[in-house]
Amino acid sequence: MNAVTISDVAARAGVSQATVSRVMSSSRRVGREVEARVRRAADELGYSGNGIARALRTRRTDTVGMVVPSILNPFFTTLVDSMENALHAEGKQLFLCDSRQDPAVEAEQLRSLIERHVDGIVVSPVHDTESAAAVARSARAVPLVQLDRRVDVPGTDWIGLDDAEAMKLVMEHLKEAGARSVAFVTSELTNSSTALRLEGFRRWAADLGLRIVDDGVVLGDFSVDSGDEAARRLLASPDRPDAIVCADDLIAIGVLRAARETGVAVPSALQVTGVDDIVFSSYVTPALTTLAQPTDRMAAEALRLLSLRGGADEGGAGARVSFAPTLVRRQSTR
Amino acid sequence: MNAVTISDVAARAGVSQATVSRVMSSSRRVGREVEARVRRAADELGYSGNGIARALRTRRTDTVGMVVPSILNPFFTTLVDSMENALHAEGKQLFLCDSRQDPAVEAEQLRSLIERHVDGIVVSPVHDTESAAAVARSARAVPLVQLDRRVDVPGTDWIGLDDAEAMKLVMEHLKEAGARSVAFVTSELTNSSTALRLEGFRRWAADLGLRIVDDGVVLGDFSVDSGDEAARRLLASPDRPDAIVCADDLIAIGVLRAARETGVAVPSALQVTGVDDIVFSSYVTPALTTLAQPTDRMAAEALRLLSLRGGADEGGAGARVSFAPTLVRRQSTR
DNA sequence: ATGAAAGCGCTAACAT
DNA sequence: ATGTTAGCGCTTTCAT
Numbered sequence: 001m002n003a004v005t006i007s008d009v010a011a012r013a014g015v016s017q018a019t020v021s022r023v024m025s026s027s028r029r030v031g032r033e034v035e036a037r038v039r040r041a042a043d044e045l046g047y048s049g050n051g052i053a054r055a056l057r058t059r060r061t062d063t064v065g066m067v068v069p070s071i072l073n074p075f076f077t078t079l080v081d082s083m084e085n086a087l088h089a090e091g092k093q094l095f096l097c098d099s100r101q102d103p104a105v106e107a108e109q110l111r112s113l114i115e116r117h118v119d120g121i122v123v124s125p126v127h128d129t130e131s132a133a134a135v136a137r138s139a140r141a142v143p144l145v146q147l148d149r150r151v152d153v154p155g156t157d158w159i160g161l162d163d164a165e166a167m168k169l170v171m172e173h174l175k176e177a178g179a180r181s182v183a184f185v186t187s188e189l190t191n192s193s194t195a196l197r198l199e200g201f202r203r204w205a206a207d208l209g210l211r212i213v214d215d216g217v218v219l220g221d222f223s224v225d226s227g228d229e230a231a232r233r234l235l236a237s238p239d240r241p242d243a244i245v246c247a248d249d250l251i252a253i254g255v256l257r258a259a260r261e262t263g264v265a266v267p268s269a270l271q272v273t274g275v276d277d278i279v280f281s282s283y284v285t286p287a288l289t290t291l292a293q294p295t296d297r298m299a300a301e302a303l304r305l306l307s308l309r310g311g312a313d314e315g316g317a318g319a320r321v322s323f324a325p326t327l328v329r330r331q332s333t334r
Numbered sequence: 335m336n337a338v339t340i341s342d343v344a345a346r347a348g349v350s351q352a353t354v355s356r357v358m359s360s361s362r363r364v365g366r367e368v369e370a371r372v373r374r375a376a377d378e379l380g381y382s383g384n385g386i387a388r389a390l391r392t393r394r395t396d397t398v399g400m401v402v403p404s405i406l407n408p409f410f411t412t413l414v415d416s417m418e419n420a421l422h423a424e425g426k427q428l429f430l431c432d433s434r435q436d437p438a439v440e441a442e443q444l445r446s447l448i449e450r451h452v453d454g455i456v457v458s459p460v461h462d463t464e465s466a467a468a469v470a471r472s473a474r475a476v477p478l479v480q481l482d483r484r485v486d487v488p489g490t491d492w493i494g495l496d497d498a499e500a501m502k503l504v505m506e507h508l509k510e511a512g513a514r515s516v517a518f519v520t521s522e523l524t525n526s527s528t529a530l531r532l533e534g535f536r537r538w539a540a541d542l543g544l545r546i547v548d549d550g551v552v553l554g555d556f557s558v559d560s561g562d563e564a565a566r567r568l569l570a571s572p573d574r575p576d577a578i579v580c581a582d583d584l585i586a587i588g589v590l591r592a593a594r595e596t597g598v599a600v601p602s603a604l605q606v607t608g609v610d611d612i613v614f615s616s617y618v619t620p621a622l623t624t625l626a627q628p629t630d631r632m633a634a635e636a637l638r639l640l641s642l643r644g645g646a647d648e649g650g651a652g653a654r655v656s657f658a659p660t661l662v663r664r665q666s667t668r
Numbered sequence: 669a670t671g672a673a674a675g676c677g678c679t680a681a682c683a684t
Numbered sequence: 685a686t687g688t689t690a691g692c693g694c695t696t697t698c699a700t
Contacts, residue, residue, distance in 0.1 A: 005677055016687045021679060031685060048475070051450040052389045053677035056692050061386065063429075063450075071418065072613070077411050084405065084432050088439075093446060095397075096430040098418050105422075112427060116385040116397075141382070224617055253617055260619065279406070280614045283558055283587055285594065339693055350671045355695060365669060387693035390676050672699080683688075 004047045013041035024049060055117065064306065065095040065113035067106060067123040069149070073222065074278035075248065075293075076124065079148065082299035083122060090303070092119070103127050107134035114141045120306035124148045128190050143306045147298065150192045155318045157305045159298050161275075162322040163193065166291050167200025169327045170245055170273050173289070175208045177334040179243035179271055183216035185230040185255065186247035197247045197275070213239045222247070227254025235262055235270070242270060243333075249274035249281045252288050256332065260285075272332040275325070286331030294323050338381045347375035358383065389451065398640065399429040399447035401440060401457040403483075407556065408612035409582065409627075410458065413482065416633035417456060424637070426453070437461050441468035448475045454640035458482045462524050479639045481632065484526045489652045491639045493632050495609075496656035497527065500625050501534025503661045504579055504607050507623070509542045511668040513577035513605055517550040519564040519589060520581035528553075531581050531609070547573045556581070561588025569596055569604070576604060577667075583608035583615045586622055590666065594619075606666040609659070620665030628657050 006024075010017045015034060022028045023038040030038075041047075055061040066083055068076040084094050095113060099106035106126050111134075113121055120143040125131035132151040138144050139156050146158040174182065184201045186194045198217065205212050218233065220226030227246060231254065234241060246252035252274030256266060264270050266286055274281060277292035301321050340358075344351045349368060356362045357372040364372075375381075389395040400417055402410040418428050429447060433440035440460050445468075447455055454477040459465035466485040472478050473490050480492040508516065518535045520528045532551065539546050552568065554560030561580060565588065568575060580586035586608030590600060598604050600620055608615060611626035635655050 006679095007677080017677090018679080018688080019686060022686085025679085027679090029685070034686080048445065049449050050390075050677050052386060052395065053692090054679075055386045056384075056390050056677080056694090057679045059692075071415050072411060074408075074411075077406060077408075080430070081405050081432065084430060088432075088443075091446075093450065094430050096414070096418060096428050098415065098422075109422075111382070112425075115383050116427065257617065280617070283591065283614070284617065285619050340695095341693080351694080352672080352696080353670060356670085359695085361695085363669075368669080384693050387676090388695075390678090391693080391695045393676075670700085672697105674695105674697085676694090678692090679690105681688100681690085684686085 004045045005050070006047070008045055009038065009042045009047045012045060013038045059117075061117050061119055062092045063095055063116070063118045064092055064303075065097060065109075065116070065118040065121045067097040067099050067109050067113070067121070069099055069101050069124060069126045071096065071098045073250070074280065075276040076148075078278070078295050079124070079299070082295040083302070085296070086299040086303050099126050101126050103130035103134070106131055110134050110138040114138060118142060120144065122147050122302050122306070125151045126191070127151075128192060128195070130190075145302050145305045147302050148193065153318075157319040157321070159301050159305065159321045160323070161193070161291075161293055162324045163196035164200045164203070165322075165324045166275060167197055167204050167245075169291060169325065170275075171201070171204035171208055171210060173327055173329070173333060174243045174245070174271060174273065175210060177243075177267075177271060179210060181211045181213050181216075181239070181241045182243045182245055183213050183218065183234050183241040184245045184247070185218045185220065185227055185234075185251050187221045187226070187251075188219050194247060201245055210243075213237065213241045216241060220251070222250050224250050224254040224257070227251035228258045229254070231255040231258035232262065235259065235264055244270065244272050246272065246274045249276045249278045249288060249290055252290065252332070253280065253284055256284055256286070256288065266332050267334045271334060277328050281328075282330065289330045289333040290328050291325035292328050293325050298323060338379045339384070340381070342379055343372065343376050343381050346379060347372045393451075395451050395453055396426045397429055397450070397452045398426055398637075399431060399443075399450075399452040399455045401431040401433050401443050401447070401455070403433055403435050403458060403460045405430065405432045407584070408614065409610040410482075412610075412612070412629050413458070413633070416629040417636070419630070420633040420637050433460050435460050437464035437468070440465055444468050444472040448472060452476065454478065454637075456481050456636050456640070459485045460525070461485075462526060462529070477640050479636050481636050482527065487652075491653040491655070493636050493639065493655045494657070495527070495625075495627055496658045497530035498534045498537070499656075499658045500609060501531055501538050501579075503625060503659065504609075505535070505538035505542055505544060507661055507663070507667060508577045508579070508605060508607065509544060511577075511601075511605060513544060515545045515547050515550075515573070515575045516577045516579055517547050517552065517568050517575040518579045518581070519552045519554065519561055519568075519585050521555045521560070521585075522553050528581060535579055544577075547571065547575045550575060554585070556584050558584050558588040558591070561585030562592045563588070565589040565592035566596065569593065569598055578604065578606050580606065580608045583610045583612045583622060583624055586624065586666070587614065587618050590618055590620070590622065600666050601668045605668060611662050615662075616664065623664045623667040624662050625659035626662050627659050632657060
């Protein structure tokens with residue numbers, strides 16, 4: 001084990017601990033000759049420092065905690081990747097927590113992150129209401145931003161997609177492509193993304209004169225199987241839509257599968273769109289038309305907001321930073 | 335900020351810090367009445383403990399670092415998920431590091447994890463040789479196991495797939511399904527998985543009398559595009575194989591795409607297999623026959639090996655625990 | 669059963 | 685430019 005401490009190095013170099021500390025953190029000028037001696041001593045002993053002791057003293061851990069509903073959802077994987085990249089660039093590290101779509105687990109993860117004294121928390125809350133208390137409590141203890149999904153906690157920053165604009169892009173595209181009647185498949189209304197996207201769908205359907213078919217809004221969850229099931233129902237209906245708008249790509253991929261297996265041609269007889277532009281959307285057949293989110297920029301913004309709030313401040317305005325997606329046209333629409 | 339310390343609680347409860355500590359960690363019996371008083375004081379103050387201070391004192395952080403070549407590769411995503419699950423069950427947390435396929439980044443991540451005094455490290459080394467030094471150095475400082483990929487570092491434990499058995503399963507399946515000539519698409523030979531799978535492919539091709547076509551081993555990387563490209567070459571050759579064995583599912587999905595786009599029917603004219611059973615393998619058309627890895631069991635085993643080696647021990651035997659995959663038959667083979 | 673006190677390894681005043 | 689010293693908040697002997 002690495003039991004080499006700063007005082008071992010100090011002794012070997014014949015200087016004080018403080019001098020070694022200064023050399024290692026290049027915080028203050030140190031004599032050239034002394035610095036060389038210290039560095040050599042550190043090398044010879046294989047000194048690597050103790051981040052725990054430093055953290056206790058400086059009250060900074062250079063770590064950020066991230067809590068997502070499911071890391072297996074490719075969109076969150078991308079978000080995690082973007083965060084890890086952004087943090088790495090700043091010499092920080094990421095505690096990754098998967099809340100398994102469970103508010104209780106989520107609350108526990110948040111508590112644990114705070115006990116570990118992370119410098120900040122990025123969370124995508126599982127549930128509209130059930131996540132609120134834990135998020136609020138956490139935000140009082142440590143800088144916290146919400147990413148993608150959000151709960152209503154005054155004074156908390158949020159970064160995510162401009163859901164209204166997202167639906168506008170999709171609906172306009174479908175209108176241009178000749179769609180007349182539409183349906184919407186999404187998850188249960190227990191998270192913020194769903195609610196806003198559905199609202200946008202309704203609004204733009206009305207504005208653009210796209211008719212929503214009977215029972216044209218289907219709620220399930222963000223999964224391929226859920227999309228598959230919803231599509232079978234919609235396609236079997238007498239009032240079959242000629243476009244199905246999906247709240248995310250997983251659902252859309254399920255819809256595509258159902259269409260294929262029930263012999264409905266895409267995009268000629270049915271157009272399909274998703275949201276997120278997960279990697280596999282370009283690999284399915286037909287390739288999926290979807291909306292790409294700028295996850296790298298979102299992660300950078302999340303970090304920026306995290307460091308702005310230097311500590312226990314509250315009553316901050318509660319910034320809401322939304323990014324417009326970009327339409328990625330592929331073969332599932334005309 | 336949460337500035338409530340153990341001595342605040344002690345003062346409020348009218349006891350010593352030691353007693354509060356005992357109550358919080360339920361380490362020793364404490365009088366019933368005193369315990370109640372302490373708990374109440376802690377609640378009232380919103381005391382949550384300081385994991386950093388505790389870690390400094392106990393020399394345990396209850397954290398594990400994990401370094402993977404790319405978290406965007408769905409197989410590693412699954413592995414990370416399995417590890418996160420296993421750790422969560424033990425009240426530990428995961429530092430996630432993505433080495434971006436770069437040995438230099440990997441070395442830096444490892445160094446950083448050690449400085450943060452993680453209790454253990456799980457690493458899937460990027461490169462056969464270039465990762466070796468950093469892995470060896472790290473293993474000297476902290477309990478370390480290799481997962482999936484490995485470098486040759488004596489005395490280091492490894493958990494992964496039984497690659498020979500894997501290839502055996504695939505090849506026997508193809509033989510039964512009537513394949514005669516085969517090709518193998520994999521990544522460059524700079525990681526352990528590739529080398530072993532190729533070796534297994536060659537051996538079982540010979541044993542089962544499956545002919546390897548001319549230029550029948552194609553090296554690229556673990557990606558859809560790489561598989562696509564390799565397949566176009568193989569399918570254009572005069573000596574076209576009637577089965578393409580792929581070293582992972584991403585490659586196989588690329589092969590399927592190339593086959594579709596060049597009008598080669600799968601599985602009737604060409605059979606295709608992958609390895610890993612990533613989620614999307616069941617969603618492509620035709621669904622991919624592949625090998626499933628027991629990632630949950632692997633993660634559990636990794637943790638077990640981590641805690642066995644209680645500290646600075648070395649000269650351990652260097653356990654190699656390999657798990658047999660299971661064949662998942664789908665539509666890309668007959 | 670409880671308290672007093674030492675100290676984990678480091679950094680940051682404050683001296684010199 | 686460098687050294688001395690006092691903690692950061694906690695756990696853990698060692699007393700009582």
